[in-house]
């Protein structure tokens with residue numbers, strides 16, 4: 001049976017060039033902090049990777065802090081800037097943070113956590129496309145706002161937020177600005193200086209690198225409480241012996257992403273649009289969730305009225321097609337997606353929405369296969385749907 005993987009926002013396959021480097025590096029076991037040749041060899045590789053990640057986002061190598069991935073980076077910033085509600089606030093301004101209602105759980109749940117410790121949090125709404133209004137950000141600013149954290153590209157619907165405009169507002173008010181760019185980096189151009197961000201989160205396994213490794217960009221001069229205290233690794237910002245192999249893989253993934261992005265961006269946008277248009281032509285009452293154009297290249301979140309997304313997912317899986325009903329981090333929850341609800345989509349329609357996230361291995365033939373298999377599945381499920389019968 002043909003197998004089609006369209007869940008690249010959950011994770012991506014390792015790029016062949018990354019695989020090659022990982023294989024070559026398996027026996028590089030020196031501790032990068034050791035002052036002998038074994039350690040120096042590892043240190044050189046770690047620093048090469050740091051330079052490669054920095055190049056991908058227009059940063060300086062010393063502004064890149066390696067960590068375990070996107071969740072850690074996001075925890076780090078929200079907890080680190082607010083010092084988890086303790087009186088030692090890094091910012092002299094106070095302990096109010098602004099974020100949005102559509103963030104990934106690794107921002108939203110951390111915001112709730114620090115809120116319970118006394119930090120004040122404003123969760124901004126979004127419009128029908130999942131867009132955050134920069135004027136709304138400005139209106140939410142208070143005298144005690146110390147951090148604004150707004151994601152770059154949404155993992156469920158792909159909407160790309162006006163990060164540059166929001167960063168400008170933060171700068172004008174002397175507020176630290178963080179963006180969770182886990183879904184944007186490697187897919188669209190990201191330049192920390194053009195954007196004007198203070199902190200930026202990225203993750204290896206979303207850009208064809210290994211899982212369990214990522215990086216946080218920390219602008220030179222910005223202070224933050226370390227999340228993990230201990231040794232002096234990573235400029236004393238993240239203790240723990242470096243995950244050398246993971247970091248090497250991330251460095252290679254960043255290098256390859258920079259090279260492949262322009263072509264892949266165009267190709268995936270065309271594939272994604274072909275998929276949606278093909279489905280809309282074959283299945284009545286479908287809707288595209290997310291911004292029609294201001295969207296990540298490979299992401300199409302599509303609602304099929306009157307049916308359950310979970311049922312579609314299982315039936316597609318039986319045909320060898322892998323998609324998702326939302327983010328992988330909330331896939332155990334029966335609640336409709338918080339992102340779709342925040343966009344004003346009724347719960348029953350949110351339940352019938354599927355995320356197709358295309359990646360570098362997807363082809364026109366994959367799209368044709370989905371266009372062949374999916375419409376009869378939706379028709380079949382609708383025949384069994386009490387909502388469809390009542391319409």
Ligand SMILES: Cc1ncc(COP(=O)(O)O)c(C=O)c1O
Pocket residue numbers: 009010068069070071072074104106151153154155180182183203204205212214327328329
């Ligand atoms: C937008 C966003 N932020 C953060 C994360 C978490 O990244 P990681 O899986 O590396 O912890 C994800 C992963 O799905 C994501 O999509």
